[in-house]
Amino acid sequence: MSGGPIEVVERDFGELALNMGPQHPSTHGVLRLVLHLSGETVIKAIPVIGYLHRGVEKLSEHLAYDQLAPVYERDDYLAPTANSNAYVLAVERLGAIDVPRRAKWLRAFVSEWQRVASHLVWLGTLGLDLGGALGGGTTLYMYCFREREKILDFLEELTGTRYHTNFNLIGGARYDLDKTSAAKSDALAASVEAALPELWAMSGSNPIFQERTRNVGVISKDLAQGVGITGPTLRASGIAYDVRKAAPYDAYGELNFDIVTRTAGDAEARFQVRMDELAVSLKLVKQIVAGLPSGPIFTRKPLKNPKATKLPKGEIYAAVESPRGELGFHIVSDGTAKPYRLKINAPSFKNLQIVPHILPGGLVADVVAILGSLDPVLGDVDR
């Protein structure tokens, strides 16, 4: 070795196109990203979607109204009930179909439990994405899934299925909550609530976690509105829009809760909004159990022929706040027993659209942190 100064040779490799996905674990499903890189910096990001496109909107035009609700539960597979909830709301509003008060409360009950379960999946997988930063990959994931498992067990007791609960019917709910299950729900809410500080300690208060998420993937208010991002992602940019408050459906008009917002608009703000929403949802399920009105849960005449329900001619748009944001159904009816045209306004689709706007300028390592903070579900994106 000579004693002279070390010569550093800067070489320009130009622009490198890197393909990420569709089988990449950090893309949360079958998202593919084409990243154009200059060294470690992303200069262009092109999302490629459609790998999970199942033609649900086309299928809708060929099934009767009463057959459709379970189909949509397969769209956003982390919060199935929110999908069918939005659909039955649209049909009920267009057809002026009454829903008993108890059924409305029960719908909110199952939706909020699924919101907790869905946010736990998001937090666990975010922990996987940021991996080593959080003390070895799967720790946070396992802690989250331990809590989620209890919720799925409870939903199984209530509805017979752990996941696609098939809970919402046009004009009511399918399953009732008895006293034993109500007590179990309260105990479960208390146990998940007790676990929240632990989850926070493993993620939000970890300095490495903060470093990796703070000022990363900042979405400004104007960009957020123009692109139309929604849900926790929108509220983290300082816009207090929540469908549960803005256009109350189910029991939300009668329930007492606050909208969680942050103003920073970065990945950490989105993380904080979802963490706080976990606590809000747990309060809501306790409130619902305490105030559940008595009465029937379904008042339509029993269906002899599920293909006979007809809606009047017209157009309707109805939305719910799914864990990922505003999930809406735009139905055009021509007066027959099938939708003439049905459009699903999917929150993940809109949230994913922000990706080409916020990735450029950041580092490759930030891509997974940003994607994880957006919480896209590809079944919801591709429909």
Add this chain to the structure above:
Amino acid sequence: MPAPEIVAVLTSRFSAASFALGVEVPAASLLAALRALRDVHGYRYYVLGSGAETESSFEVAHAVRNIESNDTLFVKVRVPKDAPEIDSIAFVYAGAEWQEREIWDLFGVSFRAHPDPRRILMPDDYPGHPLRKSFAMDTPWGYRPATPGNPEAGS
């Protein structure tokens, strides 16, 4: 439900017709109407873009929202079937970009001056537009994607 005073303004200024969820404007004034909604009336939030096919024409609907007044408005245009082309609004609302790509993909309505006019859900070389009523539900799955060895496939 859309705010009646906004619907009235659009009706008089752009000769729009109102329907249950908003207004239907002539294709020529689509861009002007949406610019006015965004810049003058505060409808800055893009909700959704959707297509539909009627017997005589295609319909393209954009929904926009004023978050402060909590009002959602649909703006609909009719696109003739023999020349299905309409102005893109992706430069007014960035969120329309993907929604318009989806309408092009599934209905075959093309958008003038769209920044990225590619398919979005179906494969790039897919023949046909599945949400058209003429696309039968039992269309056989004869499609094979083009590969380097067989660039002619795709139909």
